[in-house]
Amino acid sequence: MTAERSxxxxxxxxFETLLVSDGSRAATLEAVAAHAGASKGGxxxxxxxxxxxxxxxxxxLRDHAAAxxxxxxxxxxxxxxxxxxxxxxxxxxxxxxxxxxxxxxxENVDAASETLDAVRADWLAVLFxxxxxxxxxxxxxxxxxxxxxxxTTGNQDPQALTSAHEILKRLGL
Amino acid sequence: MTAERSxxxxxxxxFETLLVSDGSRAATLEAVAAHAGASKGGxxxxxxxxxxxxxxxxxxLRDHAAAxxxxxxxxxxxxxxxxxxxxxxxxxxxxxxxxxxxxxxxENVDAASETLDAVRADWLAVLFxxxxxxxxxxxxxxxxxxxxxxxTTGNQDPQALTSAHEILKRLGL
DNA sequence: ACTACTGTACCGTCTGGACGGTACATATTC
DNA sequence: GAATATGTACCGTCCAGACGGTACAGTAGT
Numbered sequence: 263m264t265a266e267r268s269x270x271x272x273x274x275x276x277f278e279t280l281l282v283s284d285g286s287r288a289a290t291l292e293a294v295a296a297h298a299g300a301s302k303g304g305x306x307x308x309x310x311x312x313x314x315x316x317x318x319x320x321x322x323l324r325d326h327a328a329a330x331x332x333x334x335x336x337x338x339x340x341x342x343x344x345x346x347x348x349x350x351x352x353x354x355x356x357x358x359x360x361x362x363x364x365x366x367x368x369e370n371v372d373a374a375s376e377t378l379d380a381v382r383a384d385w386l387a388v389l390f391x392x393x394x395x396x397x398x399x400x401x402x403x404x405x406x407x408x409x410x411x412x413x414t415t416g417n418q419d420p421q422a423l424t425s426a427h428e429i430l431k432r433l434g435l
Numbered sequence: 436m437t438a439e440r441s442x443x444x445x446x447x448x449x450f451e452t453l454l455v456s457d458g459s460r461a462a463t464l465e466a467v468a469a470h471a472g473a474s475k476g477g478x479x480x481x482x483x484x485x486x487x488x489x490x491x492x493x494x495x496l497r498d499h500a501a502a503x504x505x506x507x508x509x510x511x512x513x514x515x516x517x518x519x520x521x522x523x524x525x526x527x528x529x530x531x532x533x534x535x536x537x538x539x540x541x542e543n544v545d546a547a548s549e550t551l552d553a554v555r556a557d558w559l560a561v562l563f564x565x566x567x568x569x570x571x572x573x574x575x576x577x578x579x580x581x582x583x584x585x586x587t588t589g590n591q592d593p594q595a596l597t598s599a600h601e602i603l604k605r606l607g608l
Numbered sequence: 609a610c611t612a613c614t615g616t617a618c619c620g621t622c623t624g625g626a627c628g629g630t631a632c633a634t635a636t637t638c
Numbered sequence: 639g640a641a642t643a644t645g646t647a648c649c650g651t652c653c654a655g656a657c658g659g660t661a662c663a664g665t666a667g668t
Binding site: 284286368369370400403414415421422433 | 456457458459460461537538540541542543548551569570571572573574576577578579580581582583584585587588592594595597598599601602605606
């Protein structure tokens with residue numbers, strides 16, 4: 263009857279947090295365990311290797327993504343606006359998982375790149391399905407990616423999101 | 436009368452290459468030296484610490500950026516189209532320096548984040564100066580960022596650039 | 609008794625950095 | 639013009655600490 267997060271989940275949370283806020287270099291097994299208030303032995307009980315920890319992170323992203331695509335499909339403001347809005351909400355669990363995975367992908371981890379590609383393809387499919395206009399769908403995805411990019415490099419201009427919406431309006435959305 | 440690249444330059448080139456293709460984790464001093472065909476001692480002769488190596492990388496980016504802003508200002512196709520085109524040309528020296536710096540910035544290196552912000556501000560200024568339309572300027576920059584983001588995570592859809600240009604056309608450019 | 613851990617000790621490897629040495633080109637002094 | 643410095647551009651080796659991973663003994667709750 264408790265909503266407490268399991269140690270396993272907390273370890274994944276910590277891995278995510280360290281990746282997002284300090285980069286892959288800081289996300290060592292010891293640092294992850296310490297951040298989660300667990301021992302290194304405890305971490306290795308749940309994840310036998312670092313690859314297994316990464317794999318669990320990718321599973322988590324896929325779960326979030328499947329749910330997000332559903333929300334996007336039925337969003338009252340439409341998929342395009344929903345997509346842009348959530349692209350800048352880097353506080354959400356989903357976004358954290360996404361950014362964390364992007365950082366892993368940078369170290370030439372194929373599984374991470376592939377997961378990322380799959381998620382992006384799903385998004386684009388929903389945008390295209392709704393708009394029936396490929397250039398527009400891709401441009402929206404590009405702007406969403408841009409909002410991410412800014413967010414993840416510490417550059418946060420609150421006007422950027424407003425500008426993206428304004429452009430959508432001019433394009434007849 | 437020779438155009439040979441100095442060891443110092445080659446070391447910086449290698450640092451850049453390792454950052455771009457394998458991430459910050461792979462860009463160790465030893466790996467950089469080995470990639471440049473130099474010894475670790477030789478590297479440390481030119482750059483006394485890793486921070487100094489990073490500093491030199493930021494200097495290089497600033498130099499490239501200043502030149503790029505000038506080219507953008509006088510580009511015959513206009514700053515907007517020039518910006519989008521160069522955003523996807525990740526083979527250029529400038530882009531390599533930019534991506535390398537973005538990776539450094541992810542490890543909470545303030546100097547790198549600040550340099551990146553400054554470069555982005557310069558670009559936006561030229562776009563705004565030319566278009567006199569803030570939302571449009573920002574949207575273009577977002578699409579450019581998106582093209583980068585895709586490029587750097589291994590996802591390279593050649594249609595994306597075409598779509599971005601198509602949207603510019605629809606917006607009256 | 610089983611699950612879910614903690615804690616400690618350890619291994620082999622990698623890391624940033626310090627350091628001493630080498631080769632050679634260019635002054636400086638006599 | 640020979641001898642002696644000085645500076646530049648490196649190489650190779652060493653070190654303390656951190657890394658991913660292993661092993662295992664112990665503990666607390668169910």
